[in-house]
Amino acid sequence: MPNLNPELLEISAFISSPLPLISAAPAAIIAGTSAAKSFTIVHQSEMGVRTRGGAPMLKPEISNRILQEICDELPERRIRCLSQINQLPKDERRERINEKIDELPEEIREEGIYRIVGRGVVWLRPFIDHVPKINVADQTTVISPFELESEEDTQMLVTPSVTWRVRSDFDNPFKALFNINNEKESRLKNKTQELEQTVEWICSEGLGLVLGDWTYQRLKKLSTSDKAEITRKTKELCDKDMLKYGTQIEAVRLKPSARTAAERLAQAIEKNPDSADAGIIGGIATSRRVGRRVMQLVPPSAPPDAAA
Numbered sequence: 119m120p121n122l123n124p125e126l127l128e129i130s131a132f133i134s135s136p137l138p139l140i141s142a143a144p145a146a147i148i149a150g151t152s153a154a155k156s157f158t159i160v161h162q163s164e165m166g167v168r169t170r171g172g173a174p175m176l177k178p179e180i181s182n183r184i185l186q187e188i189c190d191e192l193p194e195r196r197i198r199c200l201s202q203i204n205q206l207p208k209d210e211r212r213e214r215i216n217e218k219i220d221e222l223p224e225e226i227r228e229e230g231i232y233r234i235v236g237r238g239v240v241w242l243r244p245f246i247d248h249v250p251k252i253n254v255a256d257q258t259t260v261i262s263p264f265e266l267e268s269e270e271d272t273q274m275l276v277t278p279s280v281t282w283r284v285r286s287d288f289d290n291p292f293k294a295l296f297n298i299n300n301e302k303e304s305r306l307k308n309k310t311q312e313l314e315q316t317v318e319w320i321c322s323e324g325l326g327l328v329l330g331d332w333t334y335q336r337l338k339k340l341s342t343s344d345k346a347e348i349t350r351k352t353k354e355l356c357d358k359d360m361l362k363y364g365t366q367i368e369a370v371r372l373k374p375s376a377r378t379a380a381e382r383l384a385q386a387i388e389k390n391p392d393s394a395d396a397g398i399i400g401g402i403a404t405s406r407r408v409g410r411r412v413m414q415l416v417p418p419s420a421p422p423d424a425a426a
Contacts (some may be wrong), residue, residue: 157241158249165284165291166249168233173212174292175233175247177220179227184218230288252310254286256368259318261325262360263375266334274334274376275310280321280352281369282360284313290364297363317365324355325370331396348372 160166168175176184189199203211222231240249259282263275284294298313308400328351329337336344360366 122314131217156244157239159239160235160237160249160251162237162253163253163255164237165254165286166235166251167295168235168240169248170243170246174249174296176231177414180222180231184215187218188214209262228288232292234289234291236286250295250309252284252291252313254284254291256281256283257314258282259314259321261322262319263362264326264329266332266337275374275376276328276329276337277373278325279371279373280317280325280367281371282317282321282365282367290361293362293364301332313365314316316363317360320356320359321352321367321370324352327355328352334374334376337372340372345370345372364383392396 158166175181183201185199186202192199192202206214219231235249242249259280261278261280263277266274266276283289294313295309298309298316328348332348340348349367352370353367356367
């Protein structure tokens with residue numbers, strides 16, 4: 119009888135009966151997924167907020183304080199306190215916690231009450247804990263152009279760009295992530311887009327008030343002190359609203375430009391070519407006169423050649 123390699127016998131046995139491996143596969147997949155979900159990495163230009171079940175987690179000392187205050191209001195304290203809190207309906211439990219958060223002294227709230235995490239590896243309970251992250255580096259948003267005074271057939275415009283950032287101190291990352299949209303099912307990408315849109319709207323309103331006192335000719339020859347003054351005034355008008363979302367303005371830049379009537383018409387047709395076929399030349403301009411959108415329309419009876 120020929121000598122057989124024991125290793126070949128094991129392989130042969132496995133091929134003929136792979137059931138043990140197949141039955142173990144789901145457990146291996148779950149173990150691998152759990153390991154992948156047990157940590158997350160917060161990069162250098164990011165900050166995150168610890169959440170559990172989709173709700174932001176409080177700092178341990180804040181959580182203990184609130185639980186103690188709720189325990190003091192329950193009929194039985196100490197040993198059975200936590201079990202009584204857990205037996206409360208979820209909505210009632212959340213409502214009580216939110217009430218206690220609102221009652222916290224202002225100095226404690228200003229120092230931050232949520233668990234904010236910075237750069238590094240953050241260990242998590244798989245499938246329970248998460249860390250939504252937000253970019254805290256400088257970002258630049260271009261605001262729609264504002265229309266200033268017009269000279270003859272020339273439209274004077276100024277296009278602002280605002281450099282802003284999410285503040286990394288205290289609870290500002292939480293404000294940027296949750297004050298903008300605290301719906302549990304809202305994706306992080308949607309929150310970020312809504313934050314950018316909100317910042318653009320706040321800055322647009324503030325700049326509309328600031329630029330109302332400036333002329334086109336003066337904006338074309340801005341000095342260093344003029345730029346600093348525009349940034350300072352914009353910050354004064356916008357910072358309070360910006361801080362609600364954990365953000366602040368870093369700098370404001372302006373780009374003056376001029377467009378003739380023919381250039382405005384060509385741009386409007388390029389954006390809405392179907393309007394020319396309908397006899398309407400033009401459309402809604404991208405410029406605003408101190409925060410108010412301008413509409414430029416040519417009567418439908420006017421032929422395209424005459425309008426041009």
